[in-house]
Amino acid sequence: MSSTVEAKDDRLQVRLNAEAKAVLQRAAHYRHKTVSQFVLTTALAEAEKVIRENEAVALSAADWKVFYDALSSPPAPNAALRKAFAKYQKASE
Incomplete structure (x- = not known):
């Protein structure tokens, strides 16, 4: 990640139940991140994995x-x- 500050103009909204939110909060706490940071980094890592699995040829x-x-x-x-x-x-x- 670059050291420059990037403008964050896009937003993603997710509806979830209280139990799912609590799980995300707990996991974020263990990673010393906010829930937003945790969800974004985890979702991006999984997205990159899915893209590699579907676009790379082995x-x-x-x-x-x-x-x-x-x-x-x-x-x-x-x-x-x-x-x-x-x-x-x-x-x-």
């Missing part, structure tokens, strides 16, 4: 080799690919 060693080999030595274009490329070039003129 390959086994064998799959990585196949992928790398395909990138390093791609096959020659076949007739369908040449036809598609010609169609693309014509459309972009």
Whole structure:
């Protein structure tokens, strides 16, 4: 996090029951944070985890080799690919 002060213009409101609020307050207390700080940092960490899980691709060693080999030595274009490329070039003129 940068040392500069950032303006906080956006707001997120959450409705919750008394029990949920008490749990959040208790957890925030253990982390020496306000409830808002605790909820924000925890939610952001979980959001980043979910994004990584859904946007990152993990390959086994064998799959990585196949992928790398395909990138390093791609096959020659076949007739369908040449036809598609010609169609693309014509459309972009």
